[in-house]
Amino acid sequence: MFRLVVADLRRNALGALAIVLIVAFAAALGVAVTLQERALRLGSARAATAFPLVVGAAGSETQLMLSAVFLQPAPLGLVPGRVLSSLAADPRVAWAAPVGFGDFVEDYPIVGTTQALVDGLGGLRDGRAFARLDEAVAGAAVALRPGDRFHPLHGQASTGGHMHGETTYEVVGRLAPTGTPWDRAVLVPVEAVWRTHGLEAHEDEAHEGEQHEGEQHEGEQHTDEAHASGAPGAAQAPDPQAAIDPARVTAAGAPGVPAIVVKPRSIADAYKLRQEWRTDTTLALFPAEVLTRLYATLGDARRVLSAVAIGAQALVAAAILLVILLHVGQRRRQIGALRAFGAPRPAVFAVVWMEGFALLGLGLLAGVGLGYGAARLIAARLEAQSGVALPVLFTRDDLTPLLVLAGATAVLAAVPALLAYRQSPAAALRG
Amino acid sequence: MPALAVEALEVRFPGLATPALAIAHLTVESGARLGLTGPSGSGKTTLVNLVTGLERAGRGRLAWDGTDIARLSEGRRDRWRAANVxxxxxxxxxxxxxxxxDNVLLPLRLSRLSLPAGAGAEADRLLARVGIERRDQKVETLSRGQKQRVAVARALIARPGILVADEPTASLDAEAGATVASLLLELATEAKATLIVASHDPRLLERLDRVVRLEAGRIRETGG
Known part of the structure; x- marks a missing residue:
């Protein structure tokens, strides 16, 4: 019986291959959509877990989360230096680190921060952390090695930023991989960022002859992108090779920063801190929660995508059914003949069913593999772009739809089998 | 070696006033070699389908050794045919x-889970008997005459008591047709099977014991 099925399929090898491929592509579409969506969700959620609580200036929660966790460049208001100073002194806080951005080296964002975040991100893989203002730590996916020197660029190289030629950093260490966009970041002391931009602000002001002591938004007018704005005077660190001074970062009079990453000591502390820093001028959020809310909003888009995939699969199923029916129609004589020569009806049913199920099942299996491969490929490309590790994986929940699909395949294959079963052998012999 | 008894058989097709086939009485003795002839549309194929159980008679009785196959259900007719025809x-x-x-063994393979003992040897014997030397050759590469000889071997693999052929030589050239005709006659005798052949081929018909001529669904003459 198997030999007959194999011989028949081999005789129609091209047609059979076409059916398998069509089914495979249709199944791959659905599998890829499911896996890719899950990878994005898991990957970004994992990226957010390194940042339990983020405090920023009052504004968009989503933007603050995207900027702090995913390093998306955007204009953000600054939180005054006293906020960081207060958080750093809070006994409920394990650590609090400023995050200041706006500059790039090539297309890698330069993030001004402190040792606390270097440790919070998982520490170093090699080299050491920055100890001087002109030292930097590269993320795991950054194409810079310890010993490399670079000038920061205001704005991304690909969008035509201008060079801060007067500042030079030397890479002294590399972060361990985190699977987050921070793998593509270059970490420098936040004071160095203040200094770079503080100097700029100072030059601008020379023409006006004014002093803006303590003003927060200085130096930001000339760009759309957020960066730590230095208050000249307060943040002056005249010697670029000076050692970093953690105390100055957390001083009450320190310049403002766009975001502060806070690691609370306990979950209860996290909620209390979020509550306290939701004020008229500051915003506190759990990135994971904002992300969840974002997904809830995007859930409709995912459903649309799934519906499109399911629709495509239904169309393919209908087309395949038609092809199989035509195929069986052509083989009516042969199948009828089987019965005339002594094959029982169930055997006729079984032969046709096995052929159909083999084709569709093979296509389904190939489709799952193909979809997995496609999702991996897309994830790899997105990972290279964003640094977010996208875990493409099957879960136990996938088993049910796959079994349902396999069952549907079995039922679908039964349609032509049933027609063959009902075929009168005498009519079949007449052709 | 079953014998056939047909009584008051009538087959009507919807929309036709006269019956397609109406046979008041026909008997075929056990081991006989009967020919059926007549013009196209005279009912030969219908009669072949009825005596092999491929179709069910509307009216009348069609009994092989007392088994009225006109009364059997479709599944039981399939089983009866597999065992006897x-x-x-x-x-x-x-x-x-x-x-x-594999073609010779196919009916056996499809009707049971495993081949009965000796089936392979019997297939080889039958193929040798009909003169097919390369048993493993794919059938699509065989000549028409060879194909019909494989078909004859297949018809005999289940050791049936009844051998029925419908125009077995019509699509063959004279030489191949003569070979197939001889094989049918010899093998029916060797297998002690009752042979019924529907044919236009006079060289085949003249070698049969008896020929029934059908016209418009009725028996016109019996000769041979």
Missing amino acids: GLVMQDFHLFDGLSAR
Whole structure:
């Protein structure tokens, strides 16, 4: 019986291959959509877990989360230096680190921060952390090695930023991989960022002859992108090779920063801190929660995508059914003949069913593999772009739809089998 | 070696005033070699389908050794045919992609889970008997005459008591037709099977014991 099925399929090898491929592509579409969506969700959620609580200036929660966790460049208001100073002194806080951005080296964002975040991100893989203002730590996916020197660029190289030629950093260490966009970041002391931009602000002001002591938004007018704005005077660190001074970062009079990453000591502390820093001028959020809310909003888009995939699969199923029916129609004589020569009806049913199920099942299996491969490929490309590790994986929940699909395949294959079963052998012999 | 008894058989097709086939009385003795002839549309194929149980008679009685196959259900007719009838058709109905040997064994393979003991040897014997030397050759590469000889071997693999052929030589050239005709007659005798052959081929018909001529669904004459 198997030999007959194999011989028949081999005789129609091209047609059979076409059916398998069509089914495979249709199944791959659905599998890829499911896996890719899950990878994005898991990957970004994992990226957010390194940042339990983020405090920023009052504004968009989503933007603050995207900027702090995913390093998306955007204009953000600054939180005054006293906020960081207060958080750093809070006994409920394990650590609090400023995050200041706006500059790039090539297309890698330069993030001004402190040792606390270097440790919070998982520490170093090699080299050491920055100890001087002109030292930097590269993320795991950054194409810079310890010993490399670079000038920061205001704005991304690909969008035509201008060079801060007067500042030079030397890479002294590399972060361990985190699977987050921070793998593509270059970490420098936040004071160095203040200094770079503080100097700029100072030059601008020379023409006006004014002093803006303590003003927060200085130096930001000339760009759309957020960066730590230095208050000249307060943040002056005249010697670029000076050692970093953690105390100055957390001083009450320190310049403002766009975001502060806070690691609370306990979950209860996290909620209390979020509550306290939701004020008229500051915003506190759990990135994971904002992300969840974002997904809830995007859930409709995912459903649309799934519906499109399911629709495509239904169309393919209908087309395949038609092809199989035509195929069986052509083989009516042969199948009828089987019965005339002594094959029982169930055997006729079984032969046709096995052929159909083999084709569709093979296509389904190939489709799952193909979809997995496609999702991996897309994830790899997105990972290279964003640094977010996208875990493409099957879960136990996938088993049910796959079994349902396999069952549907079995039922679908039964349609032509049933027609063959009902075929009168005498009519079949007449052709 | 079953004998056939047909009584008051009538087959009507919807929309036709006269019956397609009406046979008041026909008997075929056990081991007989009967020919059926007549013009196209005279009911030969209908009668072949009825005596092999491929179709069910509307009215009348059609009994092989007392088993009225006109009364059997479709599944039981299939089983009865598998056990008792070997069929040879004008168009061979071999399965392309399978070897000659696999084609001969196909009815047995499909009707049970495993081949009965000795089936393989019997297939080899039958193929040798009909003159097919390369048993593993795919049937689509055989000549028409060879194909019909494989079909004859297949008809006999289940050791049927009844061998029925519908125009077995019509699609063959004279030489191949003569070979197939001889094989049918010899093998029916060797297998002690009752042979019924529907044919236009006078050289085949003249070698049979008895020929029934059908016209417009009725028996016109019996000769031979």
